[in-house]
Amino acid sequence: MMPGRQIIVLPGNADLGTRLADAIGIETGTVQVQRFPDGETYVRLDASVAGQAAILACSLDRADDKLLPLLFAASAARDLGATSVGLVAPYLAYMRQDRRFQPGEAVTSAYFARILSRHFDWLVTVDPHLHRRVSLGEIYSVPAMTLHAAPLLADWIAREVQNPLLIGPDGESEQWVAPIARAARAPHIVLDKIRRGDRDVEVSIPAVERWNRHTPVLVDDIISTGGTMIETIGHLKAAAMKPPVCIVVHGLFVGRAYADLIAAGADRVVSTNTIPHPTNGIDMVPMLAQAVRKIAGTG
Ligand code: R5P
Numbered sequence: 196m197m198p199g200r201q202i203i204v205l206p207g208n209a210d211l212g213t214r215l216a217d218a219i220g221i222e223t224g225t226v227q228v229q230r231f232p233d234g235e236t237y238v239r240l241d242a243s244v245a246g247q248a249a250i251l252a253c254s255l256d257r258a259d260d261k262l263l264p265l266l267f268a269a270s271a272a273r274d275l276g277a278t279s280v281g282l283v284a285p286y287l288a289y290m291r292q293d294r295r296f297q298p299g300e301a302v303t304s305a306y307f308a309r310i311l312s313r314h315f316d317w318l319v320t321v322d323p324h325l326h327r328r329v330s331l332g333e334i335y336s337v338p339a340m341t342l343h344a345a346p347l348l349a350d351w352i353a354r355e356v357q358n359p360l361l362i363g364p365d366g367e368s369e370q371w372v373a374p375i376a377r378a379a380r381a382p383h384i385v386l387d388k389i390r391r392g393d394r395d396v397e398v399s400i401p402a403v404e405r406w407n408r409h410t411p412v413l414v415d416d417i418i419s420t421g422g423t424m425i426e427t428i429g430h431l432k433a434a435a436m437k438p439p440v441c442i443v444v445h446g447l448f449v450g451r452a453y454a455d456l457i458a459a460g461a462d463r464v465v466s467t468n469t470i471p472h473p474t475n476g477i478d479m480v481p482m483l484a485q486a487v488r489k490i491a492g493t494g
Pocket of ligand 1: 416
């Protein structure tokens with residue numbers, strides 16, 4: 196066991212936290228989170244962090260519920276004598292609103308980054324949804340290490356899918372679908388996507404008939420409502436393509452999204468384990484462990 200470091204596992208992150216600690220060779224502690232009858236949050240660290248570097252493990256899907264307990268846990272770790280407090284958040288929330296589109300709107304990606312930067316000394320995450328930003332360094336004032344799942348997605352596709360045709364949802368996806376396709380030695384196309392509302396997307400698909408011997412593989416960084424993929428599957432069906440495989444980095448699967456995707460005709464759905472879900476089939480823990488070793492000086 197390497198002394199001086201500890202993974203503190205937030206509720207709902209047991210698999211991530213314990214496997215990360217095993218991979219790095221350090222101990223784990225946990226955090227109890229309870230609600231008082233009036234809805235306020237009680238937090239207690241089951242760990243002695245005095246003189247140790249505390250590494251909090253908490254994926255930030257459903258961030259509104261998780262943020263306050265996480266910030267309390269980070270503050271408690273510091274109060275109890277942790278020498279530093281880092282955060283491993285395989286999914287990083289609040290990347291969407293990176294501009295003021297309408298007068299008066301809150302630019303929440305910047306505000307969220309400011310809050311986390313005040314509480315943590317560093318951050319490790321996987322493929323944050325950067326739209327108009329180039330890197331997390333533009334909004335995070337602490338070291339923020341970004342990992343890329345692309346090589347693992349490419350390996351999975353090369354191993355699991357015969358004769359794949361990769362399909363990215365929009366022009367923005369070209370930059371990461373193209374390298375995945377190259378690594379998987381597969382052709383790729385990207386679609387045009389118009390988003391009219393949170394649950395209303397329209398995609399237009401180029402002529403795909405020439406690929407009808409291929410297995411379509413829809414690749415995206417996030418599945419939220421499933422609307423983008425479901426709409427794409429409709430077009431693929433109309434073009435008499437084979438049932439597609441859907442592969443995603445962060446499977447948020449809001450509400451009935453997963454059931455709806457299957458009902459729409461997805462043959463298989465696979466996600467990385469940045470967010471726990473039955474579709475998790477691509478393991479990010481070894482890559483996360485390597486990153487934590489580097490940033491927290493554990494190896
Ligand atoms: C958008 O820019 C993202 O890459 C995803 O396409 C989007 O978040 C998917 O959302 P939904 O599943 O709700 O269509």
